[in-house]
Amino acid sequence: MASYQTIMNNPKFKALVSERSSIAWTLSIVMLAIYLGFILLVAYAKGFLGTPLGSGVMTYGIPIGLFVIISAFILTGIYVRKANARFDDLTRQIVEESK
Numbered sequence: 471m472a473s474y475q476t477i478m479n480n481p482k483f484k485a486l487v488s489e490r491s492s493i494a495w496t497l498s499i500v501m502l503a504i505y506l507g508f509i510l511l512v513a514y515a516k517g518f519l520g521t522p523l524g525s526g527v528m529t530y531g532i533p534i535g536l537f538v539i540i541s542a543f544i545l546t547g548i549y550v551r552k553a554n555a556r557f558d559d560l561t562r563q564i565v566e567e568s569k
Contacts, residue, residue: 476568477564477568480564480567480568482560482563482564482567483560483564485560486557486560486561486564489556489557489560490553490557493549493552494549497545497548497549500541500545501541501542501545504537504538504541505538508534508535508538511531511534518530519531519534
């Protein structure tokens with residue numbers, strides 16, 4: 471069994487931590503910007519959000535709200551895809567090297 475120090479000093483482990491942290495922070499900032507933008511619209515542009523789209527009852531607020539929700543799923547999917555493709559592979563290599 472590998473020691474904690476062996477794994478911590480592995481360059482692939484450092485790459486894994488760096489890549490995972492980078493993508494997590496990037497996606498978190500994107501989601502925060504989307505959500506904050508929506509909240510600012512709710513706070514300062516109520517009239518815009520309440521403006522009907524065409525002659526129906528749907529307003530601009532509904533598709534914008536759906537965009538916020540769907541973007542969270544999309545960003546999660548991006549992270550999962552990256553994790554399954556790259557992070558799992560790096561983890562597998564680290565475990566194999568540390569045996």
